[in-house]
Amino acid sequence: RIPLSRPGTPLDFTSTGVGVSPVLSPRTAEVFRALAPNDVQLFPVQVEGQTEPYFLLVATRTVRCVDEMASEEVQLWKPENGQPEKVGQYLAIAGLRIDKTRVADERVFRPWGWRPALIVDGELKSALEQTGIVGGQFVEV
Numbered sequence: 001r002i003p004l005s006r007p008g009t010p011l012d013f014t015s016t017g018v019g020v021s022p023v024l025s026p027r028t029a030e031v032f033r034a035l036a037p038n039d040v041q042l043f044p045v046q047v048e049g050q051t052e053p054y055f056l057l058v059a060t061r062t063v064r065c066v067d068e069m070a071s072e073e074v075q076l077w078k079p080e081n082g083q084p085e086k087v088g089q090y091l092a093i094a095g096l097r098i099d100k101t102r103v104a105d106e107r108v109f110r111p112w113g114w115r116p117a118l119i120v121d122g123e124l125k126s127a128l129e130q131t132g133i134v135g136g137q138f139v140e141v
Contacts, residue, residue, distance in 0.1 A: 001046045002054070010050055011135030013128075022057045022118065022136070023047065029055040031127050032108065036120075039108040063103055063119075064112040066090070070097035090114050096141050117141070 002023060012025040023045065024032065032040050042055040068074045072095020077086035090113045098111060098119065107121045120128070125138050 001048065002056070009134060010047075012131075012133035013136030024055045024057050025133075026052060026055070027131055028128065028133050029057070031124070031131055032057060035124050035127055036107040039106055059108050059110050059118055061106045061109040062112045063098075063106055063109045065098040065100075065102040066093065066111050066114060067097045067099040070099075071095050072097075093117075098141050 010025070012028040014023050015021070024042070029042050033042060039059060039061050041058040041060055043058070044053045045056050047054045066074070071093055073093070074090065075092040077083060077089050077091045079087055081087075081091065093114055096111070096114070096117055103109070106119075107124050109119050111117050111119065119141060120138075128136075129138075
């Protein structure tokens, strides 16, 4: 059971929080199931206030592909940030860009070290747009 609540029309694609797994309507889940079965897991969930089942999407692939030079700004955790276990990992990324040469056959993935981003390939993006989904946004990276 997921306590998502927002006024207005239910979204086809929303998130349980920044960088957390997306919640999909049945028609959106079907697009992911059909076009990226090796890259995602879909778990049925009940969204409070909705009668139809929704699905929690988990991206099963991670690709080490952040292009630090092409991204607008990349900040790494430093010793002075007070979390030694995170030193050298990404603290923040603005204007994310990926090195597409590092992406193999993944259709949906998260960049290694940067959980907030969920990357989909162009064919999946087109299919989602053709279904007329409400919610979510696409930004070329």
